Amino acid sequence: MGRMDDKVVLVTGAARGQGRSHALRLAREGAGVVALDACTTYDHIDYPLPTPADLEETARLVKADGGRIETMIADVRNSDELGAAVKLAVSSFGTLTTVCANAGIGGERGTMWNTHEEVWRTVLDVNLLGVWKTVRAAMPALIDNGGGSVILTSSLGGIRGLRHTSAYVAAKHGVVGLMRTLANEAGQYNIRVNAVLPGTTNTPLAMNKATFRLFRPDLDDPTMDDVRDTMQGLALLPTPWVEAEDITNAVLWLASDESRFVTGVELPVDGGWHAKF
Template structure:
């Protein structure tokens, strides 16, 4: 978990930064974390630690690279309708009271995590946040964790 979700981010950014700096035109780096990088959930300590680490990297890179006009931000999704969330293990984690929980059972349980009455967001909802952060319209936004979370940070 740490290797991919934290060390992989570190290695990727460190490999790409010299190219951005050498271009002399600034740029934007957008890291993917999770709402789990901003709060904690039970039974997921390894994941939570890695995603909190991504937030630390984002903030550190924002400070280090700002002098080159390289902005660094992160995107923090809630539950997303992908196999990482829509699987038997997650369904049992959310509904341990049921023998064979399904997607409808998961949706009901997951809705309690959000202010908006949904169980999860779609992948496109996450990708819609990225072009803005990559664009010149966000040229002075750096070091910001952007949540796409249906209000889960308020719960």
Template sequence: MAGRLEGKVALVSGAARGQGRSHAVRLAQEGADIIAFDICHQLDTVPYPMAVSEDLEQTAKLVEDLDRRILTREADVRDSAALQALVDEGVGEFGRLDVVCANAGIAGFAENTWTMTEDQWEEMIAVNLTGVWKTVKAAVPSMIEAGNGGSIVITSSTAGVKGMPGTAHYVSAKHGVVGLMRTLANELAPHSIRVNTVHPTGVNTPMIVNDFMAEVLSSDDGAINLQNALPVGMVEPVDISNAIVWLASEEARYVTGVSLPVDAGFLQR
């Protein structure tokens, strides 16, 4: 039985591990070939270990084990030239681009907004907001030229809907991608390219499950940021991936401009 994305090609950022790896695998399970990238080295303001080259290699193996094709490269979402080269290479190899999963992001925490360093603010905005714009900027022309329509799904957060103490830079970026999504949804509708955001609560990935975040989440401010209505501490990466697969599929062919929570009821608290 053919998958819901049979014959499609998907670009996934931040694909080395966590949500990005899960998205690449689920999209492949539904029949898509994958163009995947990740920075695969540590950033100065990120307080937990980031993905490495071996992580991206493992993602590639998991997709290939599904008998799907995958092109992987180490690239920084802040590097427009690298992103354009990757998209051009991927479209040249696979012949098309149908789905963009703008997932790459970092997390951080500060005591409060006014004592946050400029480096913390600027790197967060550069990766989590500007990096999404650069990913879309690189991908959209090929999607329009192909004339097949398509789907862009941007990973926001519950922090893209409400304020959270100690994370002004993260909250600002995640709110920002919602505005970007809404604008793109209008601009790309004539081309039958749909644009939506997903808004996860805490997800069981290395970005959350690490010593630094454990200490943050044990504080009063941090605990506020992870209180779900449903009786689960965190959701799994595949829970977000399933939403992305749906948004990328024909089942959601008239869904655009939507902010979709996958949050175990967090935003209802």
């Protein structure tokens, strides 16, 4: 018996990284999964983004593991596409119980005053407006279900002022604020709302050459090995970064009935970075 046998989960940003990890584990635990990703590109975003083939690979991996999944290419900035995804969940699996609003991008690599306006708008639109639109689309189905769990992916940047990522940090702070408000508004419907706050995570969003150059500007072409010691210095525990499955473990707990009376919580998974002083 799985910990998610009676659950139906909508996961955004599911083509790779944390979203793929969430989809795989939640399906393995018995959930029906609807996996979304925009599978698109954005001007001025300086690392490779997921493709339709990546989303297909997520579905293949889930099915190979015996799981149930439906996929859709959908942009979290588009309310109509999100509404269609919610309808797909209900038509395919009978209900919707859980939302993992995980989709997000990075991109800017300089001071706030040198950030391109288009980058600012794109990062805010995907990372904050997209989370709001995802939850807004799902709330009627969660209310009809008689309750559920909403898990928003913020970041350590949702509670700390990280340099050279002003749009990302502003958006992720906004996600924490949205979580707090929604927890107060949705509790009467037996809907729990929490946020996970990943630290540096070994996924393409963080582990790319542009990020490496932020950590090691003294090198022309730094690698993961070159930034390891610097990243390790940020944490309390002996790890320079966490893995996607570490975030998934937190998401699974928040999605399951094991956390049935947990709401309004910011849960860092960052090796203790948030607590270091």
